[in-house]
Amino acid sequence: MKKLFLLSFVFAAFSMVAVAQSTEPTKAEPIEEAAPSTGGPVMSLESNTVDYGTLKQHGEPLRKVSFTNTGTEPLVIKNARGSCGCTVPTWPKEPILPGASADIEIRYATNRLGKINKTVKITTNEGGDPHVIKVVGNILKPEEDESVPASAPSILSGGNN
Numbered sequence: 001m002k003k004l005f006l007l008s009f010v011f012a013a014f015s016m017v018a019v020a021q022s023t024e025p026t027k028a029e030p031i032e033e034a035a036p037s038t039g040g041p042v043m044s045l046e047s048n049t050v051d052y053g054t055l056k057q058h059g060e061p062l063r064k065v066s067f068t069n070t071g072t073e074p075l076v077i078k079n080a081r082g083s084c085g086c087t088v089p090t091w092p093k094e095p096i097l098p099g100a101s102a103d104i105e106i107r108y109a110t111n112r113l114g115k116i117n118k119t120v121k122i123t124t125n126e127g128g129d130p131h132v133i134k135v136v137g138n139i140l141k142p143e144e145d146e147s148v149p150a151s152a153p154s155i156l157s158g159g160n161n
Contacts, residue, residue: 041074043068043131052110052136066103068099071098075095078122079123089107091105106133
């Protein structure tokens, strides 16, 4: 009889604990709904890639990337940094109002030869991860100017005729 009484007591205790941990709110506790999105600034880039294409050494180093603030609050670019010293971004320092557009200028050192595979990271007041713009292309050595004739051997250069 003692075991039956003890078993009933333990069952009743567990039942009360289970009811006490119910997830349903009581009338005294208001239901918390998910807060609606407050909006904020949103940077919408025209493109995530700046393609220099194929150009000759010392070609035009400047490219622009347009963006628009599609959010509901002013957008502030806190920082923009190239992945190396050869890729230098310039960005607007003033806040970009909702609906307004602006440009980020990217200058690449076109005196370097070979493939371009760099990035520019843009940090804004949006929070979260920075925006990443890929910078790609290929820089070739310029061909020699064929309008200038090759030098002929002379006495000074050591050529004997």
